[in-house]
Amino acid sequence: MFKLMLVRHGQTELNKHGIMQGQIDEPLNDTGRSQAMDLACFLKDEVYTHVFSSDLARASETCKLALSKNTSFQDAKSDIQIKLEPRLRERCYGSMEGKPFVEYLNAAKEAGIDRKSFTPEGAETRIQLLKRAEDFFMSLCESVYLNMSNGDENVTCKANVLAVGHGAYWRSLCELLRDTFGCIFNQSLQPVMANAGRTSLIVTLPSRKTADDVIFDTSETNSLDDWKNGITIKCLSLNIPVHSNL
Numbered sequence: 001m002f003k004l005m006l007v008r009h010g011q012t013e014l015n016k017h018g019i020m021q022g023q024i025d026e027p028l029n030d031t032g033r034s035q036a037m038d039l040a041c042f043l044k045d046e047v048y049t050h051v052f053s054s055d056l057a058r059a060s061e062t063c064k065l066a067l068s069k070n071t072s073f074q075d076a077k078s079d080i081q082i083k084l085e086p087r088l089r090e091r092c093y094g095s096m097e098g099k100p101f102v103e104y105l106n107a108a109k110e111a112g113i114d115r116k117s118f119t120p121e122g123a124e125t126r127i128q129l130l131k132r133a134e135d136f137f138m139s140l141c142e143s144v145y146l147n148m149s150n151g152d153e154n155v156t157c158k159a160n161v162l163a164v165g166h167g168a169y170w171r172s173l174c175e176l177l178r179d180t181f182g183c184i185f186n187q188s189l190q191p192v193m194a195n196a197g198r199t200s201l202i203v204t205l206p207s208r209k210t211a212d213d214v215i216f217d218t219s220e221t222n223s224l225d226d227w228k229n230g231i232t233i234k235c236l237s238l239n240i241p242v243h244s245n246l
Contacts, residue, residue: 002049002144002159004201006170007066008193009058010035015195018101022093022123027057035196035242036065042242044069046160048080050144053164054088062196063164087136090166091129094122126172133173134180141231145205167192170199174238177201183233196242199235206230 010032014021028036043066051073053063063082067073073080096104108118119125124132144159171192177183183201193199206227 001202001204002161004140004161004163004203005046006173006193006199006201007039007062007162007164008167008170008195008197009054009056009062009164010039010065011195012058014098020093020096020099020101020104021058022091022097023056023089024097025057028061032058032062032195033065036062037068038242039066039196039198040069043067043162044071046070046162047072048162049159050140050161051080051082052085052088052140052162053082054090054166054169055084055086056089056166059088059164059166060084063162066164066196067162085136085163087132087139088163088165088169091168091172092122092124094120094124096120096123129169129172130176133169133176137173137176138228141203141205144203174199177233181231181233183235185235185238187238189238193239194241198237198240198242200237200240202234202236204232204234 010028012021012026012032013029014024014026016029016031039062048067048070051063051067053060060082067082072078093104096107104118104120105115107120108115111118117126140161140163144161171189174183174185174189178185178189
């Protein structure tokens with residue numbers, strides 16, 4: 001079992017003006033930096049064992065600022081580093097990147113397709129996005145399990161993961177956690193998480209029979225599927241705004 005906090009990046013100028021960002025590498029604006037520093041006050045006493053961030057600038061800057069007051073992370077003796085993870089990038093919106101969000105909505109409406117499923121020219125499909133999110137999540141579970149324990153759940157409980165990413169990406173991951181792993185969310189996953197907002201989860205991993213068992217042997221697909229099917233997830237809080245004390 002481990003704690004997992006999902007954080008959305010702070011505001012950018014493109015956010016402010018309703019422009020589709022996707023994988024445009026836009027930095028935070030002053031409001032976004034202020035939001036990240038407000039988040040830092042909330043996270044200052046957390047002790048993280050794993051920290052991941054999208055490698056896009058708005059996410060990585062949010063992550064650095066959010067940890068700037070964290071006592072454990074700033075400890076000179078700490079060996080915890082921010083791992084920049086391309087699989088956490090926002091969905092690629094292809095030809096719609098850099099255009100007003102309303103144009104995306106109108107194009108989806110004209111095509112008669114739900115906006116989440118609409119795929120502009122050159123964009124990543126929703127299925128591709130879900131697959132990328134699943135790859136990251138399963139890799140995270142594997143990493144936490146193998147690095148934090150040898151099947152000893154008491155050790156695994158000490159794992160505490162922070163991941164900083166993007167709105168549409170986190171919504172897609174939460175849909176995956178709901179539909180594939182049975183995670184119950186007590187409110188709608190719409191709209192996307194606010195800038196510098198957060199979602200907190202508890203992930204419970206199935207134990208191994210012995211420390212010598214190999215659970216991530218790619219030649220043993222059934223074994224991996226069985227282990228995956230044993231993962232359970234509980235949502236503690238969903239899409240909490242940066243200024244909330246929840």
